[in-house]
Amino acid sequence: MARGPKKHLKRINAPRHWMLDKLGGVWAPRPSSGPHKLRECLPLIIMLRNRMKYALTRREVLAIVMQKLIKVDGKVRTDMCFPAGFMDVISIDRVHEHFRLLYDTKGRFVIHRISDAEAKYKLVRVRERFTGKGGVPYISTHDGRTFRYPHPEIHANDTVKYNIETHELLEFVKFEVGNLAMVTGGHNLGRVGLIMRRERHPGSFEIIHLKDAVGHEFSTRINNVFCIGKGSKSLITLPRGKGVRKSILEEQEQRYKLEKQKAAAVAASVGKTPVVKKEKSKAPAKPKTEAKEGKVKHKKVKHTSFTGQFALPVKKAKE
Numbered sequence: 001m002a003r004g005p006k007k008h009l010k011r012i013n014a015p016r017h018w019m020l021d022k023l024g025g026v027w028a029p030r031p032s033s034g035p036h037k038l039r040e041c042l043p044l045i046i047m048l049r050n051r052m053k054y055a056l057t058r059r060e061v062l063a064i065v066m067q068k069l070i071k072v073d074g075k076v077r078t079d080m081c082f083p084a085g086f087m088d089v090i091s092i093d094r095v096h097e098h099f100r101l102l103y104d105t106k107g108r109f110v111i112h113r114i115s116d117a118e119a120k121y122k123l124v125r126v127r128e129r130f131t132g133k134g135g136v137p138y139i140s141t142h143d144g145r146t147f148r149y150p151h152p153e154i155h156a157n158d159t160v161k162y163n164i165e166t167h168e169l170l171e172f173v174k175f176e177v178g179n180l181a182m183v184t185g186g187h188n189l190g191r192v193g194l195i196m197r198r199e200r201h202p203g204s205f206e207i208i209h210l211k212d213a214v215g216h217e218f219s220t221r222i223n224n225v226f227c228i229g230k231g232s233k234s235l236i237t238l239p240r241g242k243g244v245r246k247s248i249l250e251e252q253e254q255r256y257k258l259e260k261q262k263a264a265a266v267a268a269s270v271g272k273t274p275v276v277k278k279e280k281s282k283a284p285a286k287p288k289t290e291a292k293e294g295k296v297k298h299k300k301v302k303h304t305s306f307t308g309q310f311a312l313p314v315k316k317a318k319e
Contacts, residue, residue, distance in 0.1 A: 006030070015039045017108040018046055029058075029081050035144035036085030042101060042109045044070060045080040047090070051111055069094050073122065073143075074164040085143065086184055086226075087122050089114070089164060100236065103182070103190035105245040112239045120165055123235060125226050126158045142226075159227040161235060173227045173235070180234055181210060182243060185224035192243025193218070194232060195225070212244050 009030035014020050015038075020028055031043045045061045048054045048070070055061045058080075064070065065080045071091040072084055084090060090099045090111070098119035099111045124141035129150070132138050139150045141160070147169060154160065157175040162168075173179060175195075182192045193210035196217070200206055206222040229235045246254070 005033075009038075018042070018050075019108065020046075020050070031083040032079050032081045034083040036083045036088075038083070041083030041085045043081045043083060044072075044077065047084065047111065048080075087124065087143070089119050089122055091119060102236075102239055103184065104239060105190045105241060105243065107189040110239045112237070114237060118237065121161055121163050121170065123226075123228060124160050124162050126154060126156055126160060129155055157222065157225070157227075173230055175225075175227055178231060179227050180229035180232055181208075181225045181227045183210070183218075183220050183224050184226045186220045188218045188220050188245075189224075190243060191218060191245055192228070192234075192238060195227075198222070213242060214244050216245070 007030065009028045011020055011022070011025060011028040014028040018028070029043050029045045031038050031041050034041070042051075044065065045058065048061050048064060049056070049058070055064060061080050065078050068076045068078060069092060070077055071093070072082060073089055074091070084101055086101055086103065088101045090101070091097070096116075098114050098116065100114050100118070100122070102110045102112050104110045124143055124145060126139050127142055129137065129139045132148075136148055137150060137152075139147050139154060139160075141147075141162075145162070147160075150160075150169065151172060153174070154172050155175075159173040159175070161170040161172065163170055177195050177197060179195055180192065181195055183189055191210070191212060193212040193216075196209045196211050198206060198208055207219050208222050208225045209217060209219045210225075211217045
């Protein structure tokens with residue numbers, strides 16, 4: 001019987017949103033213990049090697065991390081298996097770049113580039129509010145943080161804007177109807193919409209109904225809803241698509257438009273109009289002409305029992 005925590009992870013059992021190729025080896029990097037769950041995080045090695053292409057191998061990632069070049073939420077991380085999760089800010093000071101981990105509408109992590117001003121804060125979701133020893137009020141957040149003496153109006157499911165540099169709570173967003181929210185779990189993972197109504201089911205899960213910018217309505221459990229703004233104004237910048245899920249036909253049409261634009265741009269740079277390929281029409285068969293007089297026309301016949309070809313003379317037509 002096994003004893004102690006598991007230290008390995010096979011690639012076939014790795015989370016799907018890591019997008020690891022099936023034939024790239026037997027093993028996958030197992031995330032270390034940290035603020036996010038194993039199946040809800042993205043290790044730094046996957047981020048630097050597979051997504052951002054700053055390294056080609058595991059050894060190169062180790063060299064980058066051990067130089068203390070990578071910061072997660074303003075703190076240097078030298079563990080290449082550190083689990084970065086939703087809303088975390090990854091900073092690389094040497095190249096002056098900042099990224100925020102968000103979801104796309106297909107349920108995959110998006111490494112969204114942000115500005116220096118936006119990299120100074122992050123949004124955290126309140127999981128629980130309780131009273132500790134001595135009557136001190138606490139709140140715990142989705143990324144493992146705990147804050148003492150919070151604002152008396154902050155409760156579970158609310159969102160707090162947290163300053164990474166000063167470790168202060170700047171403002172908060174109530175979990176109310178009419179506010180903007182992103183879905184962080186379930187079938188609608190990554191979609192963004194306004195909270196329309198809240199269904200209460202005592203003894204079971206509460207259901208939240210949302211509507212996106214296009215007008216599509218969807219619903220999910222209350223634990224999967226993360227408020228990101230007051231009203232329709234978001235406190236963070238959203239990745240491409242703005243959290244609106246498209247159908248297969250809409251995605252196909254969008255790809256065709258991009259291909260046409262690229263072809264037009266290439267043609268404009270060359271100075272020619274784009275060439276449209278036409279189907280080749282078969283040329284009409286030439287009429288057979290009679291053999292000239294005085295010459296014997298030979299016909300090639302393939303013998304059935306031999307591989308060679310024999311030329312047999314054709315008799316002249318009688319005049």
